[in-house]
Amino acid sequence: MRKFDDSIPLKLLKSRESTMAFFRPILQEIGLTEQQWRVIRALNEYEELESKQLAELCCILSPSLTGIINRLEAQDYLRRRKSTEDQRRILISLTDKAKTMFANASPRMEGLYAEMTSQLSPQKMDLLKELLDEIIKLEP
Numbered sequence: 001m002r003k004f005d006d007s008i009p010l011k012l013l014k015s016r017e018s019t020m021a022f023f024r025p026i027l028q029e030i031g032l033t034e035q036q037w038r039v040i041r042a043l044n045e046y047e048e049l050e051s052k053q054l055a056e057l058c059c060i061l062s063p064s065l066t067g068i069i070n071r072l073e074a075q076d077y078l079r080r081r082k083s084t085e086d087q088r089r090i091l092i093s094l095t096d097k098a099k100t101m102f103a104n105a106s107p108r109m110e111g112l113y114a115e116m117t118s119q120l121s122p123q124k125m126d127l128l129k130e131l132l133d134e135i136i137k138l139e140p
Contacts, residue, residue, distance in 0.1 A: 008135075019116060020034060022112045022113070022115065022116045023037075023109060023112055026105060026108055026109060026112070030101060030105055033068075035058065035060055035064070035068055036068055036071070036072055036077075038058040038059075038060070039054060039058055039060070039065070039068055039069070039072065039078075040072070040077065040094065040098055040101075040102055041102075042054060042057045042058050043078070043092065043093060043094045043098075044094060044098075044099070044102050044106075047093060047094075048091045048092065048093040049091065049092055049093075050089055050090065050091060050092070051065055051066070051069065051090065051092060054069075054092060069092060072098075076095055076097050076098075077094065077095055077097060077098035077101070078092055078093070078094060078095065078098065079092070079093055079094075079095050080092055081093070
């Protein structure tokens with residue numbers, strides 16, 4: 001078996017922790033968890049989604065997403081509505097309060113992202129994205 005430190009899943013976890021360390025101070029400041037921010041980012045980009053779509057996009061299990069949605073709705077960041085085409089479908093979107101919060105926080109997040117990625121060359125960043133995309137497409 002390969003050495004513990006050579007484990008790709010472990011290296012991916014460590015790299016995730018390293019990158020998230022850049023963003024956690026702002027998330028703590030605005031009172032959101034990483035998963036809540038991910039949901040808000042997705043809805044900001046896609047505007048309105050069903051919970052199943054949101055779970056898939058954000059890599060959050062459906063039972064966990066239910067709690068996240070409930071908390072964000074209680075904070076007046078999300079709203080739910082029934083689809084006009086199919087009353088069984090519930091669509092989730094951001095409130096104006098969430099859009100304002102996102103508009104205020106996202107430039108700071110983007111600045112931290114630039115700070116983080118500036119520590120690698122543009123070529124390495126392109127290669128990293130390419131390799132991660134290939135790993136995502138691997139099949140067992």
